[in-house]
Amino acid sequence: MSHPNEVGGYKLGSLIIEGKTKQVFDLPELPGHCLLLNKDRITAGDGVKAHDLEGKAAISNQTNAKVFEILKGADIRTAFVKMASPTSFLSKKCDMIPIEWVTRRLATGSFLKRNPGVPEGYRFTPVKLETFFKDDANHDPQWSEEQLIAAKLKVNGVVVGQDEVDYMKRVSILVFEVLEKAWALRDCALIDMKIEFGVDAEGNILVADVIDSDSWRLWPSGDKRLMVDKQVYRDLKNVTAADLDTVKRNFTWVKDQLDHLKPTIHHKVVVFMGSAQDKEHCNKIAKAAKDLGLSVDLRVTSAHKATEETLRIMQQYEDTHGALVFIAVAGRSNGLGPVLSGNTSYPVINCPPPSDKLVQDIWSSLSVPSGLGCATVIYPDSAAIMAAQIIGLQDYLIWGRLRAKQIEMAAALRKADKQMINH
Numbered sequence: 001m002s003h004p005n006e007v008g009g010y011k012l013g014s015l016i017i018e019g020k021t022k023q024v025f026d027l028p029e030l031p032g033h034c035l036l037l038n039k040d041r042i043t044a045g046d047g048v049k050a051h052d053l054e055g056k057a058a059i060s061n062q063t064n065a066k067v068f069e070i071l072k073g074a075d076i077r078t079a080f081v082k083m084a085s086p087t088s089f090l091s092k093k094c095d096m097i098p099i100e101w102v103t104r105r106l107a108t109g110s111f112l113k114r115n116p117g118v119p120e121g122y123r124f125t126p127v128k129l130e131t132f133f134k135d136d137a138n139h140d141p142q143w144s145e146e147q148l149i150a151a152k153l154k155v156n157g158v159v160v161g162q163d164e165v166d167y168m169k170r171v172s173i174l175v176f177e178v179l180e181k182a183w184a185l186r187d188c189a190l191i192d193m194k195i196e197f198g199v200d201a202e203g204n205i206l207v208a209d210v211i212d213s214d215s216w217r218l219w220p221s222g223d224k225r226l227m228v229d230k231q232v233y234r235d236l237k238n239v240t241a242a243d244l245d246t247v248k249r250n251f252t253w254v255k256d257q258l259d260h261l262k263p264t265i266h267h268k269v270v271v272f273m274g275s276a277q278d279k280e281h282c283n284k285i286a287k288a289a290k291d292l293g294l295s296v297d298l299r300v301t302s303a304h305k306a307t308e309e310t311l312r313i314m315q316q317y318e319d320t321h322g323a324l325v326f327i328a329v330a331g332r333s334n335g336l337g338p339v340l341s342g343n344t345s346y347p348v349i350n351c352p353p354p355s356d357k358l359v360q361d362i363w364s365s366l367s368v369p370s371g372l373g374c375a376t377v378i379y380p381d382s383a384a385i386m387a388a389q390i391i392g393l394q395d396y397l398i399w400g401r402l403r404a405k406q407i408e409m410a411a412a413l414r415k416a417d418k419q420m421i422n423h
Contacts, residue, residue: 008085010035020047021060022210026093032201033081036210037088042247044234046136053244057087059251063212065089066258067179071207073293074178074400076171077408079198079208094198094208095156098134099148101168103127103176104192108217108224109231111192114142121224127173134196156199163414167205168197170407174400175207181396182261183218191217213251228254263395267323269296269387272310272340273353274330276300281353281380282329288384293401294391303330303339310336311343318344323394325387328374329353331361337374347390350376351383 003015003023013026016034020043025035038057043050061083068080081090104111107122111130131148132140143151145165153160172195180190193216198208213229220226228250236243269289271282279298286296297317301310317324324346328337330353337350350365352358358378365376377383385402392399 004037007035007037007088008083010084010090020050021214027090030090032093034091034093035084035088036091038210042214042230042233042244044230046139049234049239051239051244053248055248056251059248059255060210060212060214061085061087061089063251063255063258064210066255067211068207070182070258070261070397071175071178073397074174075293075404076175076178076400077204077206077404079200079206091208092198092200092206094200094206096196096198096208097153097155097160097168097205099143099153099168100132100134100140100194100196101172102130102132102192102194103172104130105176105180105189106191108191127176129169129172156201156203158199158203158205163411163418164205166414167407167411170410171197171205171207174403174407177403178396178400179216181399185261185264186257187221188257189219189222191219193217213254218254263397265323265391265394266321267295267325267391267395267398268317268321269294269325269327269384269391270314270317271296271298271327271329272313272336273298273300274302274304274328274336278329278331278353281351284380285327285329285351285383288381289387292384292388292405293398294384294388301336303335304333307339310339314340314344318346323391325349325390327351327383327387328365330365331355331357332364334361334364337365337376338368338372341368341372341374348374349383349386350374351378351380352376 005012010027011029013028016024016026021039021041023037027033027035038060040052040054040057042053042056065083068078071078079092079094084090104124105127107118108120112118112120131143133143134140148165149162175195176193183190195207195211196209197205199205216229217231218229220228232250233247271285273282282298286298289296299313301313303310326340326346326348328340328348328350330336334350337348341348352361352365355361368374377386388398388402392402
């Protein structure tokens with residue numbers, strides 16, 4: 001394949017690497033970035049089987065972009081930046097960790113060959129995670145976690161040890177589960193998938209490379225006979241033009257379906273404050289909630305002084321949203337949370353504002369009449385997280401953001417611990 005000088009308005013530098021289905025170019029005018037250019041080529045069996053497939057580059061590029069936008073929506077750290085042209089995309093420049101991370105929900109394919117006796121369709125709960133060292137000459141041998149750690153791979157200044165492996169394990173599973181929940185919205189089962197990681201110039205480990213129809217198994221309605229992934233091509237004995245058209249139609253179907261994987265639930269977190277003086281506290285709740293991807297409204301009303309108005313506002317939200325969480329910010333005698341809870345079937349969280357009588361205010365929020373179910377927290381971010389956990393039951397992106405936040409917090413603690421030990 002010839003090397004173009006410019007793609008999508010970006011002047012290309014040297015060819016960094018060329019694979020079976022893509023080329024990666026340096027971008028001299030955009031330091032820290034590179035451009036991945038897809039090929040109209042499909043391969044299998046470490047390149048033993050290979051065919052030209054007109055239009056595949058554009059289909060794969062759009063599929064990849066849509067997948068990474070979903071991951072971005074879940075706050076998963078990736079190298080993907082944006083599409084650069086119909087057949088290419090812009091990425092943060094990374095040195096790649098030469099490991100494929102394969103996550104499986106059902107046993108099929110090579111897993112059955114390596115594990116005789118396991119029936120096809122055996123369900124892994126939790127998901128099964130495997131690692132393979134990228135080595136075409138030896139057909140990408142499977143590595144154990146111990147082999148991976150013992151190899152002490154050094155990538156862009158980062159030595160891959162236990163902490164790095166644990167991080168990539170958790171992110172690999174999160175990527176799979178986010179996409180599994182997304183595909184479930186179209187009654188399509190994500191059976192397994194592979195991803196790769198890279199290390200950027202700052203030492204960050206990012207989901208990198210490409211995620212497209214070469215990367216996973218997809219079975220509509222959970223039926224293997226309806227598979228729409230690259231396995232269709234792998235299984236072909238003699239590849240005809242009609243067969244290639246079928247593969248292309250499948251890939252196009254997957255690309256188009258990705259437009260319909262956004263969460264369909266219309267949610268809202270409504271923060272009721274008993275007084276406008278509590279706005280600063282409520283703004284902290286709203287900021288923490290918005291950082292988790294939540295849609296937030298702030299309202300001022302009093303259950304004691306304007307009961308009918310409070311209930312009217314509440315009912316307006318009930319009539320217009322499919323997923324709701326009410327957060328009551330009231331001190332002194334907290335009637336706001338209990339009144340809301342006694343008149344709605346949606347969850348209510350009490351989060352009293354700071355005051356010199358906070359202990360009494362907390363007790364007022366905790367001591368509610370029988371038959372009511374208000375939760376009570378003190379800190380604004382706690383209220384936001386609890387609201388996100390509730391909305392996340394119906395919105396996989398909010399759920400993913402919570403999981404990503406947990407992973408990043410754990411990674412930060414490990415980094416701090418390592419610095420403390422080495423101090």
